[in-house]
Amino acid sequence: MPVSALQITPEHVRQFRDEGFFVVTRAVPSGDLDTLRGECQRFIDERDQEMDRLGVDKLDLDWRGSRYFVHAHGKSPAVERFMASDLMVEIAQAALGDTVYLFNEQYVVKAAERGMPFSWHQDSGFIDYPHRPYLTCWIALDDMTEANGTVYVLPYSRAGTRDVVTHTRDEESNDLVGYLGDDPGDPVIVPAGSIVCFSSTLLHRSGNNTTDRVRRVYVVQYSAEPLLSEDGSHPRSLAEPLLFEGKRVVSGS
Numbered sequence: 001m002p003v004s005a006l007q008i009t010p011e012h013v014r015q016f017r018d019e020g021f022f023v024v025t026r027a028v029p030s031g032d033l034d035t036l037r038g039e040c041q042r043f044i045d046e047r048d049q050e051m052d053r054l055g056v057d058k059l060d061l062d063w064r065g066s067r068y069f070v071h072a073h074g075k076s077p078a079v080e081r082f083m084a085s086d087l088m089v090e091i092a093q094a095a096l097g098d099t100v101y102l103f104n105e106q107y108v109v110k111a112a113e114r115g116m117p118f119s120w121h122q123d124s125g126f127i128d129y130p131h132r133p134y135l136t137c138w139i140a141l142d143d144m145t146e147a148n149g150t151v152y153v154l155p156y157s158r159a160g161t162r163d164v165v166t167h168t169r170d171e172e173s174n175d176l177v178g179y180l181g182d183d184p185g186d187p188v189i190v191p192a193g194s195i196v197c198f199s200s201t202l203l204h205r206s207g208n209n210t211t212d213r214v215r216r217v218y219v220v221q222y223s224a225e226p227l228l229s230e231d232g233s234h235p236r237s238l239a240e241p242l243l244f245e246g247k248r249v250v251s252g253s
Contacts, residue, residue, distance in 0.1 A: 152185035
């Protein structure tokens, strides 16, 4: 049984199983949405300061004023409370089962009129050894449209696979690319506060932000077991238990 009776239905669970994703609209409470947005700007400012210090305009996958991937864990107790909230644990439980760990998180930001696209990939493509698929929760902090670079998903039935595929590195953008086919995918057009929930084996991409406003997303990932390094000696990222055999380990807010 779900840990709470919020918004997840049997149809959500079926779609996740059959096609690799489901969407919950206007799920995030307004107070949490304000917190996520405010912390997002703080972390972008800190990333720009780090680029200033190093005298660069590109750092890892981040491009100054264009695209950012910044983290909140260990830096924002308010965001950490949201990651462990009843809403997020219920979503993870519906997708993964009765044991849930917090695995990873990051903001994904595309600046106004400059935001770069992100190529077709599977999140599991970033882990180049066998592992159990995990859950990505893609949380819209702004209203999402094709014009501002929303996420596009490629359902399992059209991708022709639900397995991890070989990814190659795009030397220009530094993106990992897992699909070069003709299917454009389905754009997810949702209001702010909506959550796109998909398996780490689902192919997805995003377009340019061609609008005059920033496009912000917060991504939280959960796993059904700790995801370890290739030699099994330590967690690959986070491994914080939130639910064990249907019982909460960490209380949400």
